[in-house]
Amino acid sequence: MSDALVIARGVRKGYGSGERRVEVLRNLDLEVARGEMLAVAGPSGVGKSTLLHLLGLLDRPDGGELLLFGSDVAALSVEERARWRNRRIGFVFQFHALLPEFTLEENVAMPLLIAGQPRRSALAAAAEQIAAVGLEHRRTHFPDELSGGEQQRGSVARALVAAPELLLADEPTGNLDAANAEALFETFEELHLSRGLTSVIVTHNEALAGRCGRTLRLTGADVEVGCSRT
Numbered sequence: 001m002s003d004a005l006v007i008a009r010g011v012r013k014g015y016g017s018g019e020r021r022v023e024v025l026r027n028l029d030l031e032v033a034r035g036e037m038l039a040v041a042g043p044s045g046v047g048k049s050t051l052l053h054l055l056g057l058l059d060r061p062d063g064g065e066l067l068l069f070g071s072d073v074a075a076l077s078v079e080e081r082a083r084w085r086n087r088r089i090g091f092v093f094q095f096h097a098l099l100p101e102f103t104l105e106e107n108v109a110m111p112l113l114i115a116g117q118p119r120r121s122a123l124a125a126a127a128e129q130i131a132a133v134g135l136e137h138r139r140t141h142f143p144d145e146l147s148g149g150e151q152q153r154g155s156v157a158r159a160l161v162a163a164p165e166l167l168l169a170d171e172p173t174g175n176l177d178a179a180n181a182e183a184l185f186e187t188f189e190e191l192h193l194s195r196g197l198t199s200v201i202v203t204h205n206e207a208l209a210g211r212c213g214r215t216l217r218l219t220g221a222d223v224e225v226g227c228s229r230t
Contacts, residue, residue, distance in 0.1 A: 006198070006200070007031050011030075011065070025050060028051070056168050105140060134187070152184055156187060165198060188201070
């Protein structure tokens with residue numbers, strides 16, 4: 001696969017030690033091309049979230065080689081990893097993780113404020129992202145004043161406000177009903193294409209996984225990477 005944004009070669013990750021050690025990922029080989037939307041599927045406990053944590057620089061592999069944006073992540077300092085998480089990687093989790101004491105606009109602006117951007121310009125950028133996910137009329141509302149679907153759309157806006165290259169989503173529709181899940185995934189598809197994103201989406205929803213370009217299936221013993229579309 002040419003122009004790969006993510007390259008994993010023989011990546012291993014486990015937890016615990018001795019007899020209690022559990023090997024979660026074993027010798028994972030994977031490439032994700034720039035602009036690709038990859039679904040990650042499989043039963044609970046096989047390493048889907050672990051893989052996202054490695055790609056998102058929230059954890060380190062125990063072995064093998066992992067390259068992001070052409071660089072070996074093992075060579076990155078703590079400061080570089082934090083900077084990449086803030087500016088180059090966007091995260092959407094199963095639970096929206098919006099801070100209850102801040103408005104939607106302030107929540108979405110948070111990555112820019114953390115990066116040191118002036119408040120006025122950060123809020124202006126947040127307002128643009130909120131409009132992009134169809135929530136401009138809810139911009140000044142607090143999270144507990146939003147529906148579940150609106151909260152999750154807000155988390156998507158927050159993930160994209162810093163214009164990341166890589167979007168990672170962990171069961172983003174897991175807490176939504178069918179209608180809201182469909183609407184949110186349509187938003188993912190639209191933004192993925194319009195922003196030129198590379199997206200890796202963990203999901204148990206086979207219908208949604210089938211709409212991604214490929215599906216990586218983790219089984220706990222073997223890994224299958226297949227095309228979802230022809």
